[in-house]
Amino acid sequence: MFTYKETIEARRAKIEAFLTKEHSAVAVIMAAANFEWTLRRAILALGKKPTAILRKEIEKTSNLDRYKDLWVEKVIKGVQGLPAIITGWAELRTSYMLRHELVHGNKGTTGLGYARNRVEALLDASEVLNKYVISKGAGIYGIRIRRMRNRE
Numbered sequence: 056m057f058t059y060k061e062t063i064e065a066r067r068a069k070i071e072a073f074l075t076k077e078h079s080a081v082a083v084i085m086a087a088a089n090f091e092w093t094l095r096r097a098i099l100a101l102g103k104k105p106t107a108i109l110r111k112e113i114e115k116t117s118n119l120d121r122y123k124d125l126w127v128e129k130v131i132k133g134v135q136g137l138p139a140i141i142t143g144w145a146e147l148r149t150s151y152m153l154r155h156e157l158v159h160g161n162k163g164t165t166g167l168g169y170a171r172n173r174v175e176a177l178l179d180a181s182e183v184l185n186k187y188v189i190s191k192g193a194g195i196y197g198i199r200i201r202r203m204r205n206r207e
Contacts, residue, residue, distance in 0.1 A: 079170030087154030
């Protein structure tokens with residue numbers, strides 16, 4: 056679906072191309088996958104531990120509340136909490152839950168207008184998180200994230 060070498064703009068364009076009446080659910084799932092990937096990479100980029108260890112610690116997580124806790128546990132001191140960084144946290148939660156409903160079969164599809172709002176919330180959250188990581192001197196997109204040692 057995506058590669059780490061793609062830019063955030065290329066991902067947005069790819070996802071938005073699916074915002075049609077027939078494929079709106081696909082766009083939501085893609086936007087949620089992109090957000091989750093971005094969030095995981097942000098944890099790796101700003102994490103305290105070596106990336107190999109962090110990857111194992113976050114690999115089975117797919118819940119926003121658990122990601123919020125992991126952020127506090129695994130990321131270096133002096134970094135804001137996720138709800139403070141992503142000001143539309145409540146809207147993000149609603150959007151992310153739509154992904155779960157679609158993937159697990161609780162909903163078969165979604166309307167285009169509703170999907171567009173959910174996709175926009177997910178894409179905006181990814182962009183805000185990316186800008187935050189950059190402001191801390193790290194990166195998410197287009198690079199390999201690798202750290203061999205602990206840091207504080």
